[in-house]
Amino acid sequence: MKKVLSLALALTLSLSLLAGCGAASSSAPASGSTAASTASGDSAEPVTLKWSVWDIDATAYYQPLIDAYTEANPNVTIEMVDLGSTDYQTVLATQLAGGADDLDIISVKDIPGYSNLVNLGMLEPLKSYTDAAGFDTTQLGGTVEQITVDGDYYALPFIQSFWVVFYNKDLFDAAGVDYPTNDMTLEEYDALARQLTSGSGAEKVYGCHYHNWRSCVQLFGILDGKNTIVDGTYDFLQPYYELILAEQDDGICMDYATIKTGSIHYSGVFYNNQCAMMNQGSWFLATQIAAVKSGESLATNWGIVKYPHPEGVEAGTTLGTITSLGVNSKSANKQAAFDFIEFVAGEEGAKIVAETGSFPALSSDEALDIIAAVDGFPTDENSREALNTVKTYLEMPMHEKSADIEVVLNQAHDNIMTENCTIEEGIEYMNEGVQAILNA
Amino acid sequence: MVKTKSSSIIGKIIIYALLILLAFLMLVPFAWMLSASVKYNKDVFSFPMKWIPDEFIWENYSTIWTRIPLLTFILNTFKLTIIVTVLQVLTSSFAAYAFSKLRFKGRNALFLGYIGTIAVPWQAYMVPQFMMMREFHLNNTHLAIICLQAFSAFGVFLMRQFYEGIPDELCEAARIDGLSEYGIYRRIMLPLSLPAISTLVIFTFVTTWNDFLGPLIYLNSTDLKTVQLGLRMFITQYSSDYNLIMAASVVSLIPVLIVFLALQKYFVQGVASSGLKG
Amino acid sequence: MPSQANKSAAAAATPVKKRGMKKETREALIAYSFIAPNFIGFCVFTLVPVIFAFVLAFMEWDGVHAAKFIGLDNFIRMASDPNFKAAFVHTIVYVIGTVPTTIICALALAILLNQKIFARNFFRTVSFFPYVASLVAVAAVWNMLFNPSMGPVNQFLASLGVENLPKWAAGNDTAMLTVIMFSVWKNMGYYMVIFLAGLQGTNPELYEAASLDGANKWQQFWNVTLPQLAPTTFFVTIMVVIQSFKVYNEVYMITQGGPGTSTLVLVYQIYNEAFIGTPEYGYASALSMVLFLLVLAVTIIQFKAGEDKDAPKKKKHAKKAA
Structure with a gap:
């Protein structure tokens, strides 16, 4: 009897799931055409939009953005749904499984996440919306172009970060070395790091510091624009691995295995005056400023300069990440959701973002000035100038297989940096693994 | 006689030496938690490691209550844990009695099916399960977590194995005395299986209290979240406040320890066997 | 199984009643009524999704679009998937390394802490610590x-003059060993508690009888303690x-599957297939099914072995208790 019951339950469930899926897939193409017709929907009707986010309490810009928007559009209510940052992608995938319409606005954390959502058809194509609204996507500093797939884009970037070098002025003074400049080649940077390394045990000062992310090493290789990280051949990474491994063997930077097994966070290394220079994203600026104020950071005398670049590449070329917002293709309030996204990605939104200390995707001198004027930002000329970038390559470019490629690259990076295999073997592993993915 | 005495003294010394080594190895994580909870975040993972920080940051213990609604989280977790534990112990011991002492068709197959599901990793059926719960409109409710946790196969299996150790003769005698099966369960099996029930309570309590992935998927509203999710809120995209995580962990460990200590008395040798005699 | 005796006893004890309802049916109904509360909940919330996941093993499904039946393609794909091979081998190695060690350590610990020793409760609580303490703390330590x-550990080895110090979690050949040692240390307290509870059910009179027979401690352990602990x-x-077989957390905390793929295990791969990159729930389900069949096979072997051993022991036990 129980068996019958369970079978019946299983059957109804699977039927309802399949039916749900069927309906979802058949309605997907139709939704594109309805977009235009709902575009002029009247705005007075009350609308509640659900926005998936992470770290509500730790992120300064969500609430000001919502407040500013709802003040101008009193009929709109925006509810944030916090899915947590560490497991955002997993939770989001589960929440959206089967084509759920619970969420209207979807925050897209990174490019692999974006390409997934696009592949699954979860995001509404936005070109027709921006065209209708007259939104100029070129003002977003080329970021929209980088996430364009087959002539259309499915999200608008509103936050960006880019990599710079944080340095500890006191350690430079103690070593009697001149501060780094905004035009530093990789060789100059390496020489500087070697000059600044000193001491041992508790007194040890590392010349530079790399977190155990793949991007810290591999992405030096893409700054010349000749190669990308999703091509399927990785021989161009050889000199950069040689450079960093040599630093590691000579004790110029902290050992990768120690960082990984010891869960050592880069902020602690910088705060405790353990490294003279550190490559890190611009998100660390606000953290460091706050830590100096609270007394946690002992590196009180610090500055930033532009990212080191290979010979022949213009200074100010760096790598970065973007955070963007998309519209759930199953949402019942697509136009209202887009209107909010347009506001956030646009000039007003950018200003609010800058005021909270983050870098808006819509970058302007005005926004950078706002950030540099924050109390606690280094006062030297170079630090303000370091915020001007000429070209930002995404840490992971748009590619439909980017998430799978990333897994292989991380495995190889781990193996090379722990010296479990030679650089050549690691590169061979990447070549084979990624090509297998690309050809699948 | 003398020989055995001296050898037993040596044995005692060895035993205590082992115990002290053991206690040391086992207490290291707790010592680390305590030490990390009164440090600055930057010093938590710094090398070389300092067990006693230069400066005690006691504020961590007050900060945790203001940075996240920890009290709400603790109350939520208590509510969930207690309901799940009660349901789990009742239904499992009930079902286990049938699996161990009653005979019916399909018993072994059904039981194997129970155990079989333990072998399926949750990650494999998490998504279909979530979709089903959403159909029932149970997502973002505490009821979802209760439904997921309260009827595990683990409890049935555990209780059944303990009942296996209780001689069938006891039940037979009771049947001859005219007790119904329900009576045997309540008057004989339950009192005899106190150590087993304590074990199950401890495990259900610990599992539910420390569960992370379930609440993560099902509970989105802040006012529904649990302690483990709260701990995770100290880890943000670019930083992780491990000192606060450890301070909150120390606080959240207290209920678990109280439960364990309170149930210790049922682990005194001879509870079950004295019952056997009576 | 012990129920043979039950049946005859029950038959003798329960007089025939209730208008012609067959005794067997009646007994079965009583049994079902015991099982129902747990089973219904279990069935709806666990069994149904599990069955659904198994159906998915024969499909291609990304979680959004309609699932497509593809027969055995998912299983055929495993044959040429290097990650699956690695994960399969590592899982077996992990199981072989972990199972006996954990059981022996837990049993030894339980017997030790079942003695009348000073501060027994303290030592018991302490042994439980690695299991209940925060995951982050345990892994960090x-x-x-x-x-x-x-x-x-390496400083100690160095002081002994060991050269080529092992890289432990960061070394290709030592990473799995490190994970195994960690798992045993973290989980043995958990199983110790179960053994402790099992030891409460042992009959002290048997020890008295055994020591009168002149059995030493070791013989008592083999001939009295172990047989009585058999169900536990x-x-x-x-x-x-x-x-x-289902190991995930321990690997995640210590090595994240690395270095390279040297500690990649099945559940780790299942998680990756389902949630990293394009969701492949079908393939993930097929992998789960392999895991399930593997565990089921081992469990059935254990059941059979348990039954064979059970029968004579039960009798002996019954005789002595009587």
Whole structure:
């Protein structure tokens, strides 16, 4: 009897799931055409939009953005749904499984996440919306172009970060070395790091510091624009691995295995005056400023300069990440959701973002000035100038297989940096693994 | 006689030496938690490691209550844990009695099916399960977590194995005395299986209290979240406040320890066997 | 199985009643009524999704679009998937390394802490610590102890004059060993508690009889303690086996599957297939099914072995108790 019951339950469930899926897939193409017709929907009707986010309490810009928007559009209510940052992608995938319409606005954390959502058809194509609204996507500093797939884009970037070098002025003074400049080649940077390394045990000062992310090493290789990280051949990474491994063997930077097994966070290394220079994203600026104020950071005398670049590449070329917002293709309030996204990605939104200390995707001198004027930002000329970038390559470019490629690259990076295999073997592993993915 | 005495003294010394080594190895994580909870975040993972920080940051213990609604989280977790534990112990011991002492068709197959599901990793059926719960409109409710946790196969299996150790003769005698099966369960099996029930309570309590992935998927509203999710809120995209995580962990460990200590008395040798005699 | 005796006893004890309802049916109904509360909940919330996941093993499904039936393609794909091969081998290695060690350690610990010793409750609580303490803390401590450059373990080895110090979690050949040692240390307290509870059910009179017969401690352990603990040992063994096949957290905390793929295990791969990159729930389900069949096979072997051993022991036990 129980068996019958369970079978019946299983059957109804699977039927309802399949039916749900069927309906979802058949309605997907139709939704594109309805977009235009709902575009002029009247705005007075009350609308509640659900926005998936992470770290509500730790992120300064969500609430000001919502407040500013709802003040101008009193009929709109925006509810944030916090899915947590560490497991955002997993939770989001589960929440959206089967084509759920619970969420209207979807925050897209990174490019692999974006390409997934696009592949699954979860995001509404936005070109027709921006065209209708007259939104100029070129003002977003080329970021929209980088996430364009087959002539259309499915999200608008509103936050960006880019990599710079944080340095500890006191350690430079103690070593009697001149501060780094905004035009530093990789060789100059390496020489500087070697000059600044000193001491041992508790007194040890590392010349530079790399977190155990793949991007810290591999992405030096893409700054010349000749190669990308999703091509399927990785021989161009050889000199950069040689450079960093040599630093590691000579004790110029902290050992990768120690960082990984010891869960050592880069902020602690910088705060405790353990490294003279550190490559890190611009998100660390606000953290460091706050830590100096609270007394946690002992590196009180610090500055930033532009990212080191290979010979022949213009200074100010760096790598970065973007955070963007998309519209759930199953949402019942697509136009209202887009209107909010347009506001956030646009000039007003950018200003609010800058005021909270983050870098808006819509970058302007005005926004950078706002950030540099924050109390606690280094006062030297170079630090303000370091915020001007000429070209930002995404840490992971748009590619439909980017998430799978990333897994292989991380495995190889781990193996090379722990010296479990030679650089050549690691590169061979990447070549084979990624090509297998690309050809699948 | 003398020989055995001296050898037993040596044995005692060895035993205590082992115990002290053991206690040391086992207490290291707790010592680390305590030490990390009164440090600055930057010093938590710094090398070389300092067990006693230069400066005690006691504020961590007050900060945790203001940075996240920890009290709400603790109350939520208590509510969930207690309901799940009660349901789990009742239904499992009930079902286990049938699996161990009653005979019916399909018993072994059904039981194997129970155990079989333990072998399926949750990650494999998490998504279909979530979709089903959403159909029932149970997502973002505490009821979802209760439904997921309260009827595990683990409890049935555990209780059944303990009942296996209780001689069938006891039940037979009771049947001859005219007790119904329900009576045997309540008057004989339950009192005899106190150590087993304590074990199950401890495990259900610990599992539910420390569960992370379930609440993560099902509970989105802040006012529904649990302690483990709260701990995770100290880890943000670019930083992780491990000192606060450890301070909150120390606080959240207290209920678990109280439960364990309170149930210790049922682990005194001879509870079950004295019952056997009576 | 013990129920043979039950049936005859029950038959003798229950007079025929209730208008012609067959005795067997009646007994079965009573049994079902005991099982129902748990089973219904279990069925709806666990069994149905599990069955659904198994159906998915024969499909291609990304979680959004309609699932497509593809027969055995998912299983054929495994044959040429290097990650699956690696994960499969590592899982087996992990199980072989973990199961006996955990059981022996847990049993030894339980017997030790069942003696009348000073501060027994303290030591019991302490043994439970690695299991209940925060995952982050437990992993951090372990990684600190075994840190390749500055950990006390390697410093000790260096003081003994060992050259080529192992890299532990960061070394290709030692990473799995590190994970196994960590798992045993973290989980043995858990199984110790179960053994402790099992030991409460042992009959002290048997020890008295055995020591009168002149059996030494070791003989008592083999001939009195172990047979009485058989149901508990059975439970612990099956649970350790299942949990070891399903290992995920321990690997995640210590090595994240690395270096390279040297500690990649099946559940890790299942998670990756389902949630990293394009969701492949079908393939993930097929992998789960392989895991399930593997565990089921081992469990059935254990059941059979348990039954064979059970029968004579039960009789002996019954005789002595009488």
